[in-house]
Amino acid sequence: xxxxxxxxxxxxxxxxxxxxxxxxxxxxxxxxxxxxxxxxxxxxxxxxxxxxxxxxxxxxxxxxxxxxxxxxxxxxxxxxxxxxxxxxxxxxxxxxxxxxxxxxxxxxxxxxxxxxxxxxxxxxxxxxxxxxxxxxxxxxxxxxxxxxxxxxxxxxxxxxxxxxxxxxxxxxxxxxxxxxxxxxxxxxxxxxxxxxxxxxxxxxxxxxxxxxxxxxxxxxxxxxxxxxxxxxxxxxxxxxxxxxxxxxxxxxxxxxxxxxxxxxxxxxxxxxxxxxxxxxxxxxxxxxxxxxxx
Amino acid sequence: xxxxxxxxxxxxxxxxxxxxxxxxxxxxxxxxxxxxxxxxxxxxxxxxxxxxxxxxxxxxxxxxxxxxxxxxxxxxxxxxxxxxxxxxxxxxxxxxxxxxxxxxxxxxxxxxxxxxxxxxxxxxxxxxxxxxxxxxxxxxxxxxxxxxxxxxxxxxxxxxxxxxxxxxxxxxxxxxxxxxxxxxxxxxxxxxxxxxxxxxxxxxxxxxxxxxxxxxxxxxxxxxxxxxxxxxxxxxxxxxxxxxxxxxxxxxxxxxxxxxxxxxxxxxxxxxxxxxxxxxxxxxxxxxxxxxxxxxxxxxxxxxxxxxxxxxxxxxxxxxxxxxxxxxxxxxxxxxxxxxxxxxxxxxxxxxxxxxxxxxxxxxxxxxxxxxxxxxxxxxxxxxxxx
Numbered sequence: 001x002x003x004x005x006x007x008x009x010x011x012x013x014x015x016x017x018x019x020x021x022x023x024x025x026x027x028x029x030x031x032x033x034x035x036x037x038x039x040x041x042x043x044x045x046x047x048x049x050x051x052x053x054x055x056x057x058x059x060x061x062x063x064x065x066x067x068x069x070x071x072x073x074x075x076x077x078x079x080x081x082x083x084x085x086x087x088x089x090x091x092x093x094x095x096x097x098x099x100x101x102x103x104x105x106x107x108x109x110x111x112x113x114x115x116x117x118x119x120x121x122x123x124x125x126x127x128x129x130x131x132x133x134x135x136x137x138x139x140x141x142x143x144x145x146x147x148x149x150x151x152x153x154x155x156x157x158x159x160x161x162x163x164x165x166x167x168x169x170x171x172x173x174x175x176x177x178x179x180x181x182x183x184x185x186x187x188x189x190x191x192x193x194x195x196x197x198x199x200x201x202x203x204x205x206x207x208x209x210x211x212x213x214x215x216x217x218x219x220x221x222x223x224x225x226x227x228x229x230x231x232x233x234x235x236x237x238x239x240x241x242x243x244x245x246x247x248x249x250x251x252x253x254x255x256x257x258x259x260x261x262x263x264x265x266x267x268x269x270x271x272x273x274x275x276x277x278x279x280x281x282x283x284x285x286x287x288x289x290x291x292x293x294x
Numbered sequence: 295x296x297x298x299x300x301x302x303x304x305x306x307x308x309x310x311x312x313x314x315x316x317x318x319x320x321x322x323x324x325x326x327x328x329x330x331x332x333x334x335x336x337x338x339x340x341x342x343x344x345x346x347x348x349x350x351x352x353x354x355x356x357x358x359x360x361x362x363x364x365x366x367x368x369x370x371x372x373x374x375x376x377x378x379x380x381x382x383x384x385x386x387x388x389x390x391x392x393x394x395x396x397x398x399x400x401x402x403x404x405x406x407x408x409x410x411x412x413x414x415x416x417x418x419x420x421x422x423x424x425x426x427x428x429x430x431x432x433x434x435x436x437x438x439x440x441x442x443x444x445x446x447x448x449x450x451x452x453x454x455x456x457x458x459x460x461x462x463x464x465x466x467x468x469x470x471x472x473x474x475x476x477x478x479x480x481x482x483x484x485x486x487x488x489x490x491x492x493x494x495x496x497x498x499x500x501x502x503x504x505x506x507x508x509x510x511x512x513x514x515x516x517x518x519x520x521x522x523x524x525x526x527x528x529x530x531x532x533x534x535x536x537x538x539x540x541x542x543x544x545x546x547x548x549x550x551x552x553x554x555x556x557x558x559x560x561x562x563x564x565x566x567x568x569x570x571x572x573x574x575x576x577x578x579x580x581x582x583x584x585x586x587x588x589x590x591x592x593x594x595x596x597x598x599x600x601x602x603x604x605x606x607x608x609x610x611x612x613x614x615x616x617x618x619x620x621x622x623x624x625x626x627x628x629x630x631x632x633x634x635x636x637x638x639x640x641x642x643x644x645x646x647x648x649x650x651x652x653x654x655x656x657x658x659x660x661x662x663x664x665x666x667x668x669x670x671x672x673x674x675x676x677x678x679x680x681x
Contacts, residue, residue: 189370190403192390194468195420204416208407 054078054262061259077263081250085264087239088246092226093271095157095242099164100221104214106165107172111213112202114173115180116188126177132170137230148235155237163235164225172217179213180206215282222275243268319381319471320345320504321367326376328362328528336362337528339376344472347502349495351519353509355551359528360508364474367506369393380471391420396465397474400481402457404449410436410460411445417468435467438497455486462494466501473498473505479514491518512552516540524548546597546677549670555602555630560642561674562598564591573598573671576635576642578615580666587681588671596680599670602630605646607653611663617644619654626650633662 022028049066054077056070113119114126144163145154153159183206191201232242247268251261321344328337336359344350352360365371367378369390377386385393396417404413414435415428423431436442439459449457458478465473478494479487495518498505509515515522516536524531524539524547532544543549549557562573562580570583571591575598582588608614616636620643623630629652633644636659646662654660671680 184401184403186399186401186403187405189368189390190397190399191405191416192370193368193393193395193397194417194464195391196416197389197391200420205405208405 050262050265053258054266056259058257058259061257063258066258077259078267081260081264081267084250085243085246085267088241088243089267091157091236091240092243095160095164095232096222096225096271099161099168099225100218102161103165103168103172103221104217107169107217108176108207108210108213109202110169110173111176111178112180112206113198115177116183116185116206117198117201126173129170129173132167133174137167141230141234144231145234154235155240157236157240160231160235160240160242163231164221164228168221168224171220175217175220176210176213179210183209211282215279219276219279223272226272320348320379321472321506322379323363323367324377324379326363326366326378327374328359328366328371329374335528337366340525340528340530342523342530342533344504344506346504349498349505349507349518349520350523351507351509351515351521352523352525353512353515353551354525356510358525360510360525361476362528363525364397364476364506364508367472368395368397368474394471395474396468396470396472398461398465398476398478400477402449402461402478402481404457404460404464406449409446409448410441410452410463413449413460414441414464414467417464421468431467431469432463435463438500439463439466439493454482455490458482458486458490459493462497466497469501470503473503475505475507477509478507480509480511494518513554516552522552524551526551542679543599543670544679546599546672546679549599549672549679553601553603555645555647557670558600558602558605558644559672560598560600560635560644562596564588564594564596566592573669575615578613578635580613580664580669582666582669582671585671585681591680595674597672597674597677599672600644600664601668601670602645602647604665604668605644605648606663606665607648608661608663612666613664614661615644615664616659616661618659619656622654622656624650629654633660 052068052070053061053066055073055075057072057074057076058080060070110129114122148154148159148163153162187205188201191205196204226242227244228242229244229248233245233248236242247261247264250257250264321342323340323342325339325341326337327335327339329335340363342350342352342363352363354360362371366373369385369388369392373386377384379385380393380395405416408416411429411432414432418428418431432445433442436445439462441456441459441463444452444456444460449460452460458481461478465475475494479490482490491514494507507514507518519536521534522536522539523533526547532539532548534542539548539552543552543557546559550559560575562575565572565574565579567579567581570581571585571588572579572581573596574580580598605611605615617633618636619631620634621632623632627650629648629650631646631648631652631654633646635642635644648654648662672678673680
């Protein structure tokens with residue numbers, strides 16, 4: 001039931017890439033894309049509701065008409081909620097950026113040593129670090145609160161940054177260890193023979209090829225630090241609350257003003273989106289090209 | 295053997311500036327051994343010295359421990375017993391970055407995010423050589439290797455041969471006390487390999503640093519080495535000039551490994567032959583006169599070695615063997631014949647390199663000549679050369 005696609009091929013074949021395909025391929029493809037499209041629509045429903053509600057004028061918002069397209073596009077909701085979000089937004093930026101950068105850099109160092117500059121017991125240490133991933137926030141909440149109070153770090157942004165850096169280390173270590181494990185051993189050895197010690201091998205040879213891992217680690221870390229509510233509300237004072245707490249204060253009241261909640265949610269998720277778009281282009285392959293025989 | 299130097303593209307001798315010369319140093323291994331965790335002995339008590347300016351090729355089948363030896367000298371592999379000297383310094387326990395050694399890796403291992411210039415300068419930079427001198431030295435080496443037009447490119451934009459050259463350049467520019475090369479040509483195509491073979495020799499002659507070159511290719515060993523070290527299962531079998539290991543192999547393994555096609559090794563028996571001795575090989579008697587070392591072996595088995603190039607078409611050579619022609623391969627310049635002993639050869643095969651005009655036909659019996667004094671004899675059990 002196969003046929004060779006000839007140049008200028010027959011019905012249903014858009015491309016002449018010379019591949020051998022079943023004659024049913026066009027129908028299979030159509031059905032496949034229909035199913036995928038339907039699923040995509042289903043999963044995008046909340047986003048649709050979020051968008052249209054945020055763009056409606058306050059008077060137009062109601063549960064009955066939540067699926068309707070707004071009569072007039074209005075940015076009033078954003079003007080309305082921005083003053084309530086502004087401080088939280090700033091706090092979150094000041095917290096999430098350093099937290100994601102620091103934990104990625106430290107994770108890179110960990111990952112490099114665990115993958116390429118191994119020491120006796122490296123696997124055991126790695127297992128211990130990974131263990132941290134499976135400890136739920138709630139389990140460490142009280143000791144963490146006490147520690148932060150005792151050290152005077154509770155209440156401010158630096159303390160929150162510290163907590164997120166530490167909580168991020170297991171996953172960033174894992175990401176970088178896997179990434180560096182893929183680097184040729186000979187590359188590291190070449191650096192050693194060339195006279196580079198551990199730090200300079202890390203800095204000059206490993207880090208330059210690590211941007212894809214940094215993209216993954218930083219997107220992950222930024223998103224989880226930005227979206228965190230529990231540590232934010234617990235470890236900071238009112239002036240230092242991150243945006244998630246501000247968002248909760250808007251959405252969590254007795255009567256929920258849907259237009260405000262939706263507009264706030266939209267504003268609150270913009271930075272993570274932005275980070276993804278900015279860093280996503282580093283997901284490229286090919287940074288290692290040319291190192292080996294090829 | 296010959297040390298033919300293929301003309302290197304983009305690098306005439308006149309244009310090449312004087313490459314740095316270092317005070318004499320050498321590589322010396324004293325009873326060096328390596329046992330991997332799990333008890334695998336990779337290298338046994340290896341004694342080996344590479345004198346200043348010398349090019350020694352370490353050759354052996356894969357898994358014989360030759361790369362391990364190289365890595366121990368570089369410091370990339372721990373030495374479990376014995377000592378490694380660089381010049382007069384005992385570097386056995388020195389970190390690789392502290393040893394003044396440059397290494398060319400099989401995969402080249404170029405730093406992918408650095409330009410050719412930075413790749414080459416990296417070792418100098420790590421050793422604190424200042425920028426102007428770095429640039430000057432990189433430029434000089436790049437010129438001798440024909441790399442100048444490529445200096446600002448990244449490795450990804452280079453061909454395999456160019457990458458190989460950069461890897462060489464990166465090693466040379468350091469002016470190391472010793473050079474290590476781990477099968478540096480194995481990833482190149484045949485033509486480029488021959489070309490780079492000549493170029494490596496040419497460069498090594500000029501910088502005159504002791505060089506240890508690892509390969510599994512006996513042709514590379516024979517054409518490149520001042521001396522050749524043959525390693526088997528971590529044990530050094532023989533160390534000598536290419537002529538020595540070819541003409542006087544110490545055992546059947548070396549005899550079979552060096553030379554292409556490899557030496558024919560067939561079972562035989564020592565017999566008395568008048569005043570002297572002879573070996574009986576598949577019904578033919580090869581009279582060896584008063585060859586030493588055979589007197590007390592009369593009646594005993596030996597392994598008889600005959601190089602393919604010492605077998606001739608009928609009429610030449612001083613003894614004759616009756617054979618059946620199994621297959622003929624014409625290489626144009628010569629004829630490679632695969633033969634079995636006529637009648638009772640017991641399946642033993644002979645390979646012969648004959649004159650292209652030799653009158654042989656596949657499937658027909660023939661008579662070939664052998665040079666008696668070119669016949670090698672080895673102990674049937676230990677494989678050690680006799681006489």
